[in-house]
Amino acid sequence: MERRALPYEMTKRILSVFPEAELILIDHYKEIFARPRQDVGGQHLSGQLILAVKEGQLIYQGAPVCQDFGEDHFYYTSCQMNCVFDCEYCFLKGVYPSGYRVLFVNAQDFLEETKKLLAEHPVYISISYDTDLLAMEKLTGYVRAWQDLASSEPDLRVEVRTKSAAANMWDALKPLPGMIYAFTMSPQPVVDRFEHGTPSLARRIAAAAEGLRRGFAVRLCFDPMICLTGWRAAYGQMLEEISEGLPLDQVRDFSVGSFRVSQDYLKRMRRLMPRSAVVQYPYENIDGVYQYPPTLAEEMETFVENGLKALAPGKGVYRWKEQI
Numbered sequence: 001m002e003r004r005a006l007p008y009e010m011t012k013r014i015l016s017v018f019p020e021a022e023l024i025l026i027d028h029y030k031e032i033f034a035r036p037r038q039d040v041g042g043q044h045l046s047g048q049l050i051l052a053v054k055e056g057q058l059i060y061q062g063a064p065v066c067q068d069f070g071e072d073h074f075y076y077t078s079c080q081m082n083c084v085f086d087c088e089y090c091f092l093k094g095v096y097p098s099g100y101r102v103l104f105v106n107a108q109d110f111l112e113e114t115k116k117l118l119a120e121h122p123v124y125i126s127i128s129y130d131t132d133l134l135a136m137e138k139l140t141g142y143v144r145a146w147q148d149l150a151s152s153e154p155d156l157r158v159e160v161r162t163k164s165a166a167a168n169m170w171d172a173l174k175p176l177p178g179m180i181y182a183f184t185m186s187p188q189p190v191v192d193r194f195e196h197g198t199p200s201l202a203r204r205i206a207a208a209a210e211g212l213r214r215g216f217a218v219r220l221c222f223d224p225m226i227c228l229t230g231w232r233a234a235y236g237q238m239l240e241e242i243s244e245g246l247p248l249d250q251v252r253d254f255s256v257g258s259f260r261v262s263q264d265y266l267k268r269m270r271r272l273m274p275r276s277a278v279v280q281y282p283y284e285n286i287d288g289v290y291q292y293p294p295t296l297a298e299e300m301e302t303f304v305e306n307g308l309k310a311l312a313p314g315k316g317v318y319r320w321k322e323q324i
């Protein structure tokens with residue numbers, strides 16, 4: 001823990017949850033996090049948490065590989081780096097030099113920075129791209145902090161991307177049109193093979209269904225789609241399970257995209273995971289972004305898009321780089 005993180009409310013809350021934790025005080029999280037040649041995989045499994053104070057730039061313009069949902073002012077932010085889950089294809093393994101989770105406890109600074117942007121124009125911000133913030137909500141209260149801001153800022157839309165499905169996750173939240181809960185949906189064979197430690201498809205469907213029942217804005221994301229043997233059957237079965245498990249006509253919108261990752265990140269991921277089928281797949285490098293060959297990507301995405309259009313006619317389906 002950074003020494004300067006001590007006085008923050010979030011720090012105190014976390015320390016009270018882990019009274020037995022061995023506390024190592026440091027000056028700056030990068031002393032630990034940014035060292036070269038770290039065992040990223042081992043660190044990830046170790047479950048260590050670094051509490052830090054984020055300084056400098058707090059809000060970023062959306063990257064080209066991100067789905068922007070047709071928004072003019074699309075941003076993202078990293079309140080936490082690394083994730084409690086362990087998806088094999090996760091780009092974070094290619095981004096960060098360490099597998100430790102870093103939690104920035106100065107939530108208020110992120111909100112203040114967003115307010116400055118809101119003074120200029122409406123803001124759409126994804127707060128959970130570099131982690132799964134909802135999975136850590138009990139510990140951090142971050143989603144509630146963003147929710148409080150969204151309740152007083154009508155021009156703010158916040159996307160909370162998640163694979164979590166805790167039974168009581170909605171209890172501490174309140175439905176607001178500006179808070180969009182975006183569930184990543186994957187066929188169970190993809191969950192089993194590549195999304196280690198994440199809730200099953202059935203639990204994600206149940207969590208999204210409960211959110212809809214309580215009036216939350218729910219988005220379903222079929223992104224990243226992963227190509228595995230029998231992908232058609234797997235994705236077809238998934239769509240069937242989803243349409244049986246929740247009212248698709250009440251879902252806000254859908255996003256569809258096949259796996260893609262910047263070339264530099266994939267290079268590092270391949271070094272880290274020499275035996276991973278999803279990482280070692282012979283992707284095509286198109287303009288610095290590794291992705292499935294265009295015909296295959298088109299086939300996969302169109303399959304899910306058409307399935308959604310048949311099951312939920314009239315609903316928006318967004319695809320990476322374009323709205324259909």
Ligand code: SF4
Nearest residue numbers: 083085086087090131
């Ligand atoms: S849930 Fe998202 S952020 Fe977390 S490991 Fe999986 S892909 Fe990465």
